[in-house]
Amino acid sequence: MPHPPEAPTPPERIRQARRQWLDTGTVATGLIAGPLQASWARCREFGLQPQGRPQGAPHASSAQLARALAHRHALVAHAKPVMAFLNEQVQGSDSLVLLADAHGLLLHASGDDAPFADRAARVALRPGAVWSEQWRGTNAIGTALAEGAPMVVHAGEHYLERNGFLTCAAAPIADATGQLLGVLDISGDRRGYHRHTLALVRSGARMIEHQLFTSRHGSGLHVRLHAQIEGLGTVTEGLLALSEDGWVTGANTAALELLGLTRGDIGAATVERALGLDLRSLLAHGPAPRALPRGGSAPLWLRLEPGQTLRRSSATVVSRAQPPAATGTAAFSTTVSAPAADLPSRPHDALAALDTGDAAFRAVLERARKVLDKPAxxxxxxxxxGTGKDLLARAMHDSSQRHDKPFVAVNCAALPETLIEAELFGYRPGAFTGASRHGAPGRLREAHGGTLFLDEIGDMPLALQARLLRVLQERQVSPLGGGAAVAVDFRLICASHRKLKDEVAAGRLREDLYYRLEGLLLTLPPLRERTxxxxxxxxxxxxxxxxxALHVDDALITAFCRQPWPGNLRQLxxxxxxxxxxxDGGATQITEAELPDDLRAALHTAVDAPGAPATDSAAEDLRQLTNARIRATLAAAQGNVSAAARRLGISRNTLYRRLGIG
Ligand SMILES: Nc1ncnc2c1ncn2[C@@H]1O[C@H](COP(=O)(O)OP(=O)(O)OP(=O)(O)O)[C@@H](O)[C@H]1O
Known part of the structure; x- marks a missing residue:
């Protein structure tokens, strides 16, 4: 039976296949997956020897790498937070998260697993190296690029024997026009193979594509699509950009899959062909969710985002005989008059959706609501x-009049100091070595008209704090490398897990900036205090x-209420x-048996601990319980801090802080 490309070939089969390949130059049909077999054949065409070393493989100099990073500025900026997130998921498992461009050039690596990173570096699995098939033989990055599809390449499936210690999963990333931009990859020691890695990396690629789509088409006419109504507005949704005369001008991979379209349909298909609806009826329905019938299967949910262009103008939407990119042949002959100025554009009440009854949190929501449309x-x-700061910032944006303008989130802790200035403030063409020749507007300008969310603002370098303060005072941005200042208008939301007043006292945050940021201070309650x-x-x-229709049994809910939850809602x-x-498939009640081992152990630690606190215990008891929980988890993880932090749902830094180190 042919072998699926998303699961590794069983060891005996791969040994047999390699023997056949070396002896006869062919492999019996079905012994390995078709894409692997095709890739091995390409490697032979490239003149690669399975037992050889890559001869003459290029390695970018640091200036070349800087140029490539600047060229793929948006991809890298959107990928980094996702890579940091994926890295948290795989930390302690001998692996690295990697981003390559469409030529296989490794742009960025996330992961500090030193022993594995050293071994990976020995086969040049590090930024600057090129992992296209031509140079490195069959590998997840190069083969995903060649096939244009997600790929697992495990152990002996690598064409070059020297790469056989690896297990890799990669997924391509395309921009909203369908152009392949690069590949997201998780590579690790083959003994750590996990069948969920491909799903993880695919989700990561989807998240990046979602961000790329939103930054390009977020303020234009587009539709959100999902198989479930609750999925609309999440990163798993499909997104389809439409021109005002009814052509599909952009799509993410999720939308293409949901609608059975290909990348070639972008710029070539009409909305009618894509959705089975004409533009007039789509616009007439407005932004309320609607079900799109799909033959025999469950309907697809769709929500229209009218976009500012349509809403601003009362322009007549006129048909065009040719698609915008003039690449397709479909004719679109209906003339649609859109009463664009009348299109409803009410924000949905995302704040109300966060209210699950806790009085303290409700008070936070109510105060947030009062300033929604007071961007000053x-x-x-x-x-x-994990208390939901990011979620609250997004809900504020979605509930405000700016909901259809960009929401731009920047995690100040995730950006290296050297990149953050260009990232935030933008740069002029040729502003520094490696800068893109087109320049870049910077995240502050991208947020124009919408909301700028600066997460972990306490981690912003002091030198940049002065620049940010100037922007906030003058309401204009001057890009790096000179040029005219550009006026910006955004609603600013900042977040920090630290007490910023303490950061001011310690000299790490400028006092004048602090007072500029703290118009309204909202403190989110930790989960252990929520009722x-x-x-x-x-x-x-x-x-x-x-x-x-699942539920948690009563005993477990009681035990949950006694937990200190150091990772808060993220951990829950x-x-x-x-x-x-x-x-199990048909079961609907979750009991202790379904919990992760360490949480189950912690529930007992909490209950068995002498003087285990009740739900309303004093803060001191809670702290002791947290420490007991942390010690139990660390012991269960055999002292591995990364693994323990992951299980607790907190960052390693937080765990070190809790342990009193660092
Ligand atoms: N009100 C809520 N309802 C449902 N899930 C929530 C809620 N608040 C938070 N979460 C969950 O917790 C996770 C963490 O939330 P979020 O990223 O907003 O926290 P945070 O305070 O910004 O964390 P950090 O400080 O680590 O960045 C979310 O991905 C979500 O799964």
Missing amino acids: VPVLLQGET DLPALVARLLQAEAPDR AQALRTAVALL
Whole structure:
């Protein structure tokens, strides 16, 4: 039976295939997956020897790499936070998260697993190296690029024997016009192979594509698509950009898959062909979700985002005989008059959707609501990791009049100091070695008209704090390398898990900047202090498995209420996600048996600990319990801090802080 490309070939079969390949130059049909066989054949064409070394493989100098990074500025900027997130998921498992461009040039690596990074560097798996098939033989990055599809390449499936210690999963990333931009990859020691890695890397690629689409088409006419109504507005949704005369001008991979379109259809298909609806009826329905019938299968959910262009003008939407890119042949003959100025553009109440009954959190939401459309009042969100600061910032944007303008999020802790200035403020063509010849507008300007969310503002380097302050005072940005200042208008929301007043006292945050940021300070309560845990659990289960009506048994809810939850909602959401995955098909009740081992152990530590606190215990008891929990998790992870932090749902830095180190 042919072997699927997304699972590794069993060891005996791959040994047999390699023997056949070396002896006869062919492999019996079905012994390895078709794409692998095709790739091995390409490698032979390239003149590669399975036992040889890559001869003359290029390696970019640091100036060349800087140029490539600047050229793919948007891809890298959107990929970095996603890579940091993926890295958290795989930390401690001997692996690296990598980003390559469309030529296989490795642009960025995330992961500090030193022993594995050293071994990877020995086969040049590090930024600057080129991992196209031509130079490195069959490998997930090069083969995903060659096939234009997600790929797992495991152990002996690598064409070059020297790469046989690796297991790699990669997924291509395309921009909204369907152009292949690069590949996201997780590479690790083959003994650590995990069948979920491909799904992880595919989701990561989807997240990046979602961001790329939003930054390009977010303020234009587009539709959101998902198989479930709750999926609309999430990073898993399909997105389709439409021209005002009814052509599909952009799409992410999710939309192409949902609609059975190909990248070639972008710029060549009409909305009618893509959705089975004409533009007039789409516009007439407005932005309320609607179900799109799909033959025998469940309907597809669709929500129109009218976009500012249509809403601003009362222009007549006129048909065109040719698609905008003039690449297709479809004729579109209906003339659609869009009463564009009348299109409803009400924001949806995303803040209300976050209210699950806790009085303290509700008070936060109410105060946030009061300043929604008062952008002159900057908002500062403070709260422990995972309390929902990011979610609240997005909900504020979605509930405001600016909801159809860009929401630009920058994590100040995730950007290297050297890049953050260009990233935020933009640069003129040729502003520095390696700068793109087109320059870049910078994130502040991208947020024009919308919301700028600066996460972990406490980690912004001091030198840049002065520049940011100037922008906030003057409301204009001057790009690096000179040129005229450009006026900017954004609503500013900042967040930090640190107490920023302490950062000011320690001299790490400028006092004058602090007072500029803190128009309204909102402090999000930690999960252990929230009184709505049962409702939150129900909400999270509903989001995780909308069609299964799941619930958590009463004993477990009681135990949850006693937990200190150092990773807050992120940790609870992750625990429930695991539980849903472990629950038998037909079952609907989650019990302790479905929980991850370390959480189960911690529940008992909490209950068995002498003087275990009740839900309303004093803060000191809670701190002790947290410490007991941390010690138990560390012990269960055999002292591996990365693994323990992952299980607790907190960052390693937070864990070190809790341990009193660093
Ligand atoms: N009100 C909520 N309802 C459902 N899920 C939530 C809620 N708040 C937070 N979450 C979950 O917790 C996760 C973490 O939330 P978020 O990223 O907003 O926290 P944060 O405070 O910004 O964390 P960090 O400080 O680590 O960046 C989210 O991905 C989501 O799964």
